Amino acid sequence: MTMSIDLITLDFETYYDKAYSLSKISTEAYIRDDQFEVIGVAVKVNDNETQWFSGTHEETAAWLGQFDWGNAMLLAHNCAFDAAILSWQFGIHPKVLADTMSMGNAVGSGAGSVSLAALSERYGLGKKGNEVVNALGKRRADFTPDELARYAEYCINDVNLCYLLFQTMLANEFPKAELKLIDMTLRMFTEPVFELDLPLLENHLAKLREKKQKLLDSVGLDRKALMSNQQFAELLEACGVEPPMKVSPATGKQTFAFAKTDEEFKALLEHPDLRVQTLVAARLGVKSTIEETRTERLVEIAKRGKLPVPLKYCGAKTKRWSGEGGGINMQNLPRTSVIKEAIRAPAGHSVVGVDLSNIELRVGLWFGGMLDKLDQLRNGLDLYKDFASLVFGVPYNDVNKDQRFIGKTSQLSLIYGVGAAKLRMAIKTGSRTDIGEAEATRIVALYRSQYHGVVQAWDRGEAVLRAIRDDRYTDFGPIQVHGQQGLLLPCGLFMQFPELQLASAGGWKYKTRFGWEHIYGAKVFQGSIQALARCVIGDGMLRAQKSMPHIRTALTIHDADYMIAPTLMAEAVQEQLIKDLCVPPPWAPDLPLAAEGGFGQTLAEC
Numbered sequence: 177m178t179m180s181i182d183l184i185t186l187d188f189e190t191y192y193d194k195a196y197s198l199s200k201i202s203t204e205a206y207i208r209d210d211q212f213e214v215i216g217v218a219v220k221v222n223d224n225e226t227q228w229f230s231g232t233h234e235e236t237a238a239w240l241g242q243f244d245w246g247n248a249m250l251l252a253h254n255c256a257f258d259a260a261i262l263s264w265q266f267g268i269h270p271k272v273l274a275d276t277m278s279m280g281n282a283v284g285s286g287a288g289s290v291s292l293a294a295l296s297e298r299y300g301l302g303k304k305g306n307e308v309v310n311a312l313g314k315r316r317a318d319f320t321p322d323e324l325a326r327y328a329e330y331c332i333n334d335v336n337l338c339y340l341l342f343q344t345m346l347a348n349e350f351p352k353a354e355l356k357l358i359d360m361t362l363r364m365f366t367e368p369v370f371e372l373d374l375p376l377l378e379n380h381l382a383k384l385r386e387k388k389q390k391l392l393d394s395v396g397l398d399r400k401a402l403m404s405n406q407q408f409a410e411l412l413e414a415c416g417v418e419p420p421m422k423v424s425p426a427t428g429k430q431t432f433a434f435a436k437t438d439e440e441f442k443a444l445l446e447h448p449d450l451r452v453q454t455l456v457a458a459r460l461g462v463k464s465t466i467e468e469t470r471t472e473r474l475v476e477i478a479k480r481g482k483l484p485v486p487l488k489y490c491g492a493k494t495k496r497w498s499g500e501g502g503g504i505n506m507q508n509l510p511r512t513s514v515i516k517e518a519i520r521a522p523a524g525h526s527v528v529g530v531d532l533s534n535i536e537l538r539v540g541l542w543f544g545g546m547l548d549k550l551d552q553l554r555n556g557l558d559l560y561k562d563f564a565s566l567v568f569g570v571p572y573n574d575v576n577k578d579q580r581f582i583g584k585t586s587q588l589s590l591i592y593g594v595g596a597a598k599l600r601m602a603i604k605t606g607s608r609t610d611i612g613e614a615e616a617t618r619i620v621a622l623y624r625s626q627y628h629g630v631v632q633a634w635d636r637g638e639a640v641l642r643a644i645r646d647d648r649y650t651d652f653g654p655i656q657v658h659g660q661q662g663l664l665l666p667c668g669l670f671m672q673f674p675e676l677q678l679a680s681a682g683g684w685k686y687k688t689r690f691g692w693e694h695i696y697g698a699k700v701f702q703g704s705i706q707a708l709a710r711c712v713i714g715d716g717m718l719r720a721q722k723s724m725p726h727i728r729t730a731l732t733i734h735d736a737d738y739m740i741a742p743t744l745m746a747e748a749v750q751e752q753l754i755k756d757l758c759v760p761p762p763w764a765p766d767l768p769l770a771a772e773g774g775f776g777q778t779l780a781e782c
Contacts, residue, residue, distance in 0.1 A: 351668030593698025637697030
């Protein structure tokens with residue numbers, strides 16, 4: 177990405193109060209609300225002096241209109257906010273969008289804040305002021321000239337810090353391709369294309385509430401059952417869910433992880449089974465299940481306009497995208513949810529979706545040097561059926577649907593070092609079939625005997641942890657281990673393990689913003705494979721956008737890319753998207769990639 181275009185750094189200051197603020201409602205709801213008002217805006221063109229303007233909406237629109245946005249890169253900290261204001265309030269669409277907060281997510285360890293204040297201090301650029309706290313509840317007309325002047329200084333300082341932060345990150349060789357992915361991600365939100373079927377959503381919401389109440393009545397939950405760890409664990413197990421566990425800080429022994437601060441437990445609020453959502457929500461004292469809350473949010477959005485897709489670039493440790501607020505989490509829409517039917521392409525257009533086929537499995541086998549298995553994939557063999565035929569001692573062509581499911585669950589779980597207990601529970605959760613402890617143990621042993629290269633990669637993962645602790649350089653496949661700086665991925669970003677050290681209970685641990693995270697060799701391998709898969713999908717998305725510049729990339733979910741195309745072109749776009757996603761990366765030219773896709777009026781249809 178060249179700098180031949182203007183770089184316009186911008187920051188809006190807007191009205192907020194105790195109830196109407198970004199800490200209370202989503203960015204989308206805040207900007208589209210009738211209460212929204214711009215107090216003032218600061219703009220810096222290239223390295224020129226930063227300007228401040230404060231006026232009515234019409235005056236601000238006229239003042240912003242003087243800039244050549246069609247030939248400009250808009251830069252802001254939390255650009256999703258400022259670019260959405262430009263787009264939704266003023267109809268301005270810059271040529272390129274850049275965001276220092278997203279860049280902070282990419283280069284940060286995940287253990288620290290990526291606020292403008294934190295990043296500016298971390299890079300030694302200066303301090304962010306706090307004049308914004310004095311603006312609580314004040315409309316533009318409420319400011320005295322002196323108060324407005326101080327607010328202007330505060331806003332100008334923010335713009336200058338953002339500009340310096342951007343230059344510093346660029347100087348530290350922030351990958352140019354990643355800037356393009358940031359731009360793509362921001363446009364999914366600031367220039368929305370998906371429409372929502374309001375009647376369908378309202379009907380779904382009514383049915384969800386009715387079904388939830390029937391579930392609660394049928395379970396007959398009382399406070400004793402909810403608060404008893406053992407009884408609650410039995411309720412989860414009855415739904416095919418293994419109760420999450422943790423080490424008690426008081427006793428040092430394993431105990432149930434059923435607290436509001438336990439991330440694995442809270443994640444069950446997004447379980448695909450509504451029964452599980454309902455149980456966990458009741459235990460946590462949450463009034464609504466995640467499906468109910470998500471539908472409520474979408475109903476509200478549908479009444480205001482199109483669906484801005486809120487994604488957090490590099491939201492996960494592996495640099496994958498994650499859901500970004502707003503209560504809808506587009507990265508975790510249940511496969512059979514009515515919500516997918518309610519998300520639609522505009523009239524005359526189709527949603528075209530292409531998903532890389534078992535990309536993590538393919539990358540993991542390549543990483544482990546399992547060339548024979550890769551050749552089988554390349555020749556069209558189904559590795560799920562292949563392993564199932566070994567497990568059940570039947571010919572490949574005689575493997576039935578249930579057996580293939582166990583083969584698939586085994587392949588996707590055991591590659592990451594899962595043991596017999598977790599494999600048994602994964603199979604039970606997906607099929608309602610309990611294969612028993614002995615059978616699960618046998619399958620684990622069989623897998624490890626057949627996939628020796630993968631097992632060896634777990635051991636290499638342990639060596640990586642030692643290299644990080646000892647601040648040594650080494651290689652881990654296509655990943656370079658730069659000591660305590662972390663793992664340098666092919667995309668040019670680091671995957672980091674802050675304050676890595678041996679854990680008293682065995683294994684290793686490192687610091688995250690949520691506390692200490694335990695890690696071991698197989699988990700290093702898992703994170704690395706997921707990060708490499710993200711490199712593959714990221715490259716493919718950029719390739720598709722380049723080959724089809726007039727087709728909008730509207731959404732990415734894990735290993736899938738969704739574009740909005742004229743219906744008459746949908747089939748051709750699907751074919752090109754498959755082609756673009758299946759180009760092997762330069763660091764793995766012999767990696768066999770495959771993808772499947774579809775298109776239709778709704779997200780569900782494709």
